[in-house]
Amino acid sequence: MSTPEMLTPRAMGTPRRRVEGPAKVTGTARYAAEHPLDRPVHLHPVLATIPRGRVTAIDTSAAEAVDGVVAVLTTRDADALADTSDREFTVLQDDEIGFRGQYVGAVLADTPEAAREGADRVEVTYEQDDFRAVLDPDAGELYAPDAVNPAFATDSVIGDADAALGEAEVVVDATYTTATTHNNPLEPHSSIVVWEPDGGRFTIFDSTQGVSTTRSNVATVFGMDEADVDVISPHVGGGFGSKGNLHANVVLACLAARRVPGRPVKYPLTRQQMFSLVGYRTPTIQHVRLGATREGRLSALVHDVVEQTSRTKEFAEQTATYSRSVYAAPHRRTTHRLDMLDVPVPSWMRAPGECPGSFAAEVAMDELAVACDVDPVELRIRNEPDADPETGKPFSSRHLVECLRRGADRFGWSRRDPTPRARLVDGWWSGTGVAASAYPTNRSPGSGATIRYHRPAADGAEHWDVEIAAADIGTGARTVLGQIAADALGVDVDTVEVTVGDTAVPPATVAGGSSGTASWGSAVVDAAQRFRAKYGTDPSDGDEIEGATPENDWSEHYAMSAFGAQFAEVLVHADTGEVRVPRMLGVFAAGRILNPVTARSQFIGGMTMGLSMALHEDSVMDPRSGHVVNHDLANYHIASCADVGDMDAEWIDEEDPYVNPMGSKGIGEIGIVGAAAVVANAAYHATGVRVRSAPMLVDHFLD
Amino acid sequence: MDATITLTVDGRERTLTVDTRTTVLDALREHLDVTSPKKGCDHGQCGSCTVLLDGRRALPCLALAVAHDGADVTTADGLATDGELHPVARAFLDADAYQCGYCTPGQVCSAAAVLAEAGEGWPSAVTPDLDAERVTLDRSEIAERMSGNLCRCGAYANIVDAVASVAGTDGGAR
Numbered sequence: 001m002s003t004p005e006m007l008t009p010r011a012m013g014t015p016r017r018r019v020e021g022p023a024k025v026t027g028t029a030r031y032a033a034e035h036p037l038d039r040p041v042h043l044h045p046v047l048a049t050i051p052r053g054r055v056t057a058i059d060t061s062a063a064e065a066v067d068g069v070v071a072v073l074t075t076r077d078a079d080a081l082a083d084t085s086d087r088e089f090t091v092l093q094d095d096e097i098g099f100r101g102q103y104v105g106a107v108l109a110d111t112p113e114a115a116r117e118g119a120d121r122v123e124v125t126y127e128q129d130d131f132r133a134v135l136d137p138d139a140g141e142l143y144a145p146d147a148v149n150p151a152f153a154t155d156s157v158i159g160d161a162d163a164a165l166g167e168a169e170v171v172v173d174a175t176y177t178t179a180t181t182h183n184n185p186l187e188p189h190s191s192i193v194v195w196e197p198d199g200g201r202f203t204i205f206d207s208t209q210g211v212s213t214t215r216s217n218v219a220t221v222f223g224m225d226e227a228d229v230d231v232i233s234p235h236v237g238g239g240f241g242s243k244g245n246l247h248a249n250v251v252l253a254c255l256a257a258r259r260v261p262g263r264p265v266k267y268p269l270t271r272q273q274m275f276s277l278v279g280y281r282t283p284t285i286q287h288v289r290l291g292a293t294r295e296g297r298l299s300a301l302v303h304d305v306v307e308q309t310s311r312t313k314e315f316a317e318q319t320a321t322y323s324r325s326v327y328a329a330p331h332r333r334t335t336h337r338l339d340m341l342d343v344p345v346p347s348w349m350r351a352p353g354e355c356p357g358s359f360a361a362e363v364a365m366d367e368l369a370v371a372c373d374v375d376p377v378e379l380r381i382r383n384e385p386d387a388d389p390e391t392g393k394p395f396s397s398r399h400l401v402e403c404l405r406r407g408a409d410r411f412g413w414s415r416r417d418p419t420p421r422a423r424l425v426d427g428w429w430s431g432t433g434v435a436a437s438a439y440p441t442n443r444s445p446g447s448g449a450t451i452r453y454h455r456p457a458a459d460g461a462e463h464w465d466v467e468i469a470a471a472d473i474g475t476g477a478r479t480v481l482g483q484i485a486a487d488a489l490g491v492d493v494d495t496v497e498v499t500v501g502d503t504a505v506p507p508a509t510v511a512g513g514s515s516g517t518a519s520w521g522s523a524v525v526d527a528a529q530r531f532r533a534k535y536g537t538d539p540s541d542g543d544e545i546e547g548a549t550p551e552n553d554w555s556e557h558y559a560m561s562a563f564g565a566q567f568a569e570v571l572v573h574a575d576t577g578e579v580r581v582p583r584m585l586g587v588f589a590a591g592r593i594l595n596p597v598t599a600r601s602q603f604i605g606g607m608t609m610g611l612s613m614a615l616h617e618d619s620v621m622d623p624r625s626g627h628v629v630n631h632d633l634a635n636y637h638i639a640s641c642a643d644v645g646d647m648d649a650e651w652i653d654e655e656d657p658y659v660n661p662m663g664s665k666g667i668g669e670i671g672i673v674g675a676a677a678v679v680a681n682a683a684y685h686a687t688g689v690r691v692r693s694a695p696m697l698v699d700h701f702l703d
Numbered sequence: 704m705d706a707t708i709t710l711t712v713d714g715r716e717r718t719l720t721v722d723t724r725t726t727v728l729d730a731l732r733e734h735l736d737v738t739s740p741k742k743g744c745d746h747g748q749c750g751s752c753t754v755l756l757d758g759r760r761a762l763p764c765l766a767l768a769v770a771h772d773g774a775d776v777t778t779a780d781g782l783a784t785d786g787e788l789h790p791v792a793r794a795f796l797d798a799d800a801y802q803c804g805y806c807t808p809g810q811v812c813s814a815a816a817v818l819a820e821a822g823e824g825w826p827s828a829v830t831p832d833l834d835a836e837r838v839t840l841d842r843s844e845i846a847e848r849m850s851g852n853l854c855r856c857g858a859y860a861n862i863v864d865a866v867a868s869v870a871g872t873d874g875g876a877r
Contacts (some may be wrong), residue, residue: 027739237805608857
């Protein structure tokens with residue numbers, strides 16, 4: 001096979017502001033719950049107050065008596081769903097309760113106030129069973145899932161890691177934990193659903209990372225043709241994975257819409273409901289063992305993970321997969337074991353697997369650097385593999401070492417005294433740290449794109465429509481797809497208009513796995529090439545063609561990943577234990593950067609979320625009630641503006657013809673990978689206290 | 704129980720009948736189709752709904768509409784004049800100080816108010832001189848004063864750049 005041809009970058013690689021920017025800074029961009037429709041019905045749900053058991057009685061009479069209440073849905077009268085194979089989606093189909101916060105009813109009313117009052121007045125009686133809601137490897141029977149998300153092997157074994165550990169000159173053997181975290185996009189999951197009984201159609205305005213996914217899932221659950229489900233989602237207020245899969249809220253809104261045919265049912269989740277119904281990141285317990293020579297060359301790498309899943313539906317986070325591809329070691333093993341609990345269903349949260357896995361792996365590498373008395377940048381360089389350590393495939397491109405060196409240079413690393421707890425300034429211990437980042441380069445088949453040409457006789461100005469049901473969840477997809485289309489067609493980017501977020505245009509795969517731009521962009525390039533092949537360089541007004549994402553045969557031959565290096569300066573107050581992060585730098589190698597403006601925002605956005613994980617995020621599950629007790633944004637802390645100091649990201653230009661015609665790698669998730677670890681590593685350097693859990697708390701630093 | 708009230712929203716007088724439990728935010732979003740202020744938490748915890756209420760930044764999710772009969776509300780949309788974006792909004796575009804855009808109208812309103820508050824000498828928790836006539840909006844002042852507005856996309860570094868560029872304290876950076 002000859003080296004594939006890449007697009008010549010003209011618009012790609014140039015800084016370009018978001019095309020929808022003016023609508024966003026004025027607030028006129030319409031999000032899911034903001035589409036103006038006549039006579040909306042407001043939905044407020046009734047949630048289970050027990051974690052496991054069943055509903056034995058439900059009294060709706062007081063709710064129905066509330067002025068303005070239109071209907072009350074319960075398990076007793078909701079329409080039967082056609083497909084009940086996925087327990088997360090079997091809303092109101094039976095009386096069984098699998099987790100606290102599960103839907104047991106919904107009140108529909110003419111006003112939001114009446115709907116909420118009505119929901120408060122629904123009386124539900126339960127029979128509660130024994131339950132467990134907190135991850136505890138000693139209390140439950142751990143099991144090995146068939147695969148981990150999305151389809152990785154549960155375990156991997158190469159060589160004899162135990163023997164190698166036994167013979168190693170230096171061993172790091174430590175257990176790391178990460179807390180339960182919730183995605184919490186600022187726009188709560190929201191839908192407006194209209195059921196048109198004539199012909200049986202749903203129109204769904206949804207906040208989703210994939211309208212095509214919502215369409216197909218709703219069609220399956222309700223036993224409908226996909227063509228009878230329209231999903232519209234022009235703007236999405238963040239998702240970070242939680243809007244990547246369908247969740248029960250959309251099913252509930254659809255059930256409700258069938259109760260009030262023709263009237264739009266509006267259901268924006270409350271912030272509190274976001275903690276039980278739309279996914280979260282499992283807590284993890286990670287046992288890492290590294291065996292190495294005195295010079296820090298790894299001979300063995302073991303990463304054993306225990307995490308939770310839900311009895312309602314299995315989700316197995318691929319936490320140890322990070323350790324399968326980053327560092328060389330002849331003997332290696334990774335495993336995943338699950339504790340099945342009576343809890344809400346965990347799901348995707350930004351860089352599932354890589355994010356928590358890198359915390360353990362990268363803090364462990366810092367511990368090895370200390371144990372070997374080797375600089376932690378140099379330690380990572382010494383363990384750079386020639387090829388993917390598990391598959392043996394060569395990397396299509398890999399520049400982790402260059403990222404480490406450039407970052408070290410820019411951060412002033414050479415001046416660093418490695419001694420921990422050696423710099424106390426104005427009451428603050430000061431330190432610096434490093435961690436690597438990596439994220440696989442994915443491309444999903446299944447997207448299509450339409451390209452249409454216009455040259456109105458009136459003004460003769462050419463204009464191109466590019467249509468694909470992709471999602472712009474803040475990534476800049478709408479803007480970047482225009483740049484790709486312009487280069488694929490060889491036209492001025494200002495003549496291209498991109499439509500995304502609507503099932504009226506060709507379907508697209510989900511904005512997940514950092515695969516969006518690669519997958520959708522490949523479909524756009526395919527359409528452009530077909531267009532030129534059919535119509536040449538002098539098309540007629542109205543000419544159009546559809547393209548699709550081709551398979552990437554090169555993924556058989558190459559391992560494909562983006563890499564990066566993160567550096568941080570951390571201050572820890574000597575008396576209070578308060579942690580501050582005045583400086584954070586990421587250097588990434590992620591193929592061709594298609595839009596430096598939106599890419600930089602993606603990188604620092606991921607780093608900021610990693611900083612947030614390191615310092616704050618912790619959903620506290622009450623073992624007595626199965627309830628996340630800090631279920632709002634006053635108690636579930638995320639990073640705020642004052643948590644972020646001098647934060648920057650840059651990149652190394654990489655030319656990789658094997659990943660896709662643009663030469664781009666996904667960048668939406670790599671920024672969070674390693675970000676919590678770098679903060680923990682810098683905090684160790686500052687204080688000499690090794691924190692092996694995220695988030696770090698002040699009491700970790702107080703004697 | 705219902706009540707009829709009048710609000711001036713982005714310069715336009717609007718009379719509406721609301722439930723006495725209706726917040727200013729729901730009055731805007733559900734009654735008047737003014738969706739520039741976003742609902743992120745409905746509890747005054749995220750700042751997404753920030754507007755200027757009688758000239759000062761406020762959280763309309765924490766304000767009952769009936770208690771604000773006659774109030775003047777300016778949203779991020781209303782900050783624009785004669786079709787020209789407010790300087791803060793333009794700075795957000797220039798600095799890419801947003802991604803998903805959901806917290807952005809609240810950030811823009813907050814930033815516009817921060818500039819006014821600093822100009823009037825209002826101190827913050829990080830202001831060294833509590834009696835100064837004016838406060839210089841350096842990066843720590845901006846970050847402190849903007850911390851009531853959460854951004855989950857993590858645009859904070861760029862938000863500080865944007866506000867500093869309007870405050871004239873960015874040293875011409877970026």
